[in-house]
Amino acid sequence: MKSLDQVEPRIDLFNAPAAAVTTTNANYHFIITQPGSYYLSANLGVTKANGIQINVEGVTVDLKGFQISRASGTGGTGVEIPVTSHRACVFNGSITGFAYGVRSLFSAPSFARACAFRDLAVSSCTVYGILAGQGAVLETCRAYANSGGGIGAGTGCSLANCTASNNAGSFAISADVGSSLTNCTASNNTTFFGISTGFGCSLTNCTASNNTVAVGISAGGGSALTNCTSSFNTSAASVSVGVDVGDASSIINCTASNNTTTNPTHTATTGEGFGFGSRSTVQGCTASNNSGDGFSFVGACLITGNNASNNGLNGFHVNGTGTTALNRIDGNLAVANGAAGILWANDFVARNVSFNNTPNYSPGVGANNTGPVQSAGSATNPFANF
Secondary structure, three states: OOOOOHHHHEEEEEHHHOOOEEEOOOOEEEEEEEOEEEEOOEEEEOOOOOOEEEEEOEEEEOOOEEEEEEEEOOOEEEEEOOOOOOOOOEEEHHHHHHHHEEEEEEEOOOOEEEOOEEEEEEEOOOOOOOOOOOOOEEEEEEEEOOOOOOOOEOOOOEEEEEEEEOOOOOOEEEEEOOOOEEEEEEEEEEEEEEEOOOOOOOOOOOOOEEEOOOOOEEEEOEEEEEOOOOOOOOEEEOEEEEEOOOOOEEEOOOOOOOOEOOOOOOOOOEEEEEEEOOOEEOOOOOOEEEOOOOEEOOOOOOOOOOEEEEEOOOOOEEEEOHHOOOOOOOOOEEEOOOOOOEOOOEEEEEEOEOOOOOOEEEEEEOOOOOOOOOOOOOOOOOOOEE
């Protein structure tokens, strides 16, 4: 005995009252002008410049599994969110064939804030698949075959269970300063970055694989990476790396493997496994079968319990010299790398195991804080390297 409004209190965009939704604008099929909950009741084939504009705060749009696609024309935006349309939520459907699939408009210094995008599949867009603003939440979103970029998020965003595949452009997945990424994957993209984040971000269980990219996973300084993997990526760039992280970061239990180069000049930084800045902590990580160095770093880093094996050049490579180094390289394993197992300068190097490298240990100028190299079973020094 409920009224129709009680059974379905939301507003059908195809049958919405003019007070809530404008349908007469020449550039948009629907402009939502009142807060509330809306939904699609059929596929939306867009013939105007754009599909839906959310032009007010506090709007939720349920696509109900339907598709927003370009029926005629080119470019435009599937769902557009102006700067003042905070707390918008768009979910449960697919968008294809625009310049932007979902676009949060930018006007200095901000985007619309605190929006949410869930269970969206966005494909074949020429600029971005999804571009979210500040403090946004993105869950189970998929960006596929977009030619300008996959998923982009502003500062302080949270991304979970998102994937980007077969995209081109600058990045597959990108998030700005202070964001969090969990269980996100970039695969088979041809971009500069697979997954890229700004300063002070956290990445957990994220993967970049089988991409043609200069950097598989990139994070700004002060970031934390845990259980992340970058593998089977390749690039012709003069510098390419599986995992690249800025200063004062932590990299724990991560893997960089089979990252290779097609650049005709093969160096330590073409197809590198890990590259990270000064004052970083790297523990329990594995670099294997990369074309360049396994681990490359500068100074004041703590490098413990890591494995570098079968890399094309050095296993562990300190790029700093003299007082610019001062790393602690302790308790690592270097096996069968194409050049030195451990190459260092003015660092503390102790309790490492290195064999089948050329050479196993390569101390540089100022390398005087080092445990002696001794044979296993005959070590007399508790800081001995083997």
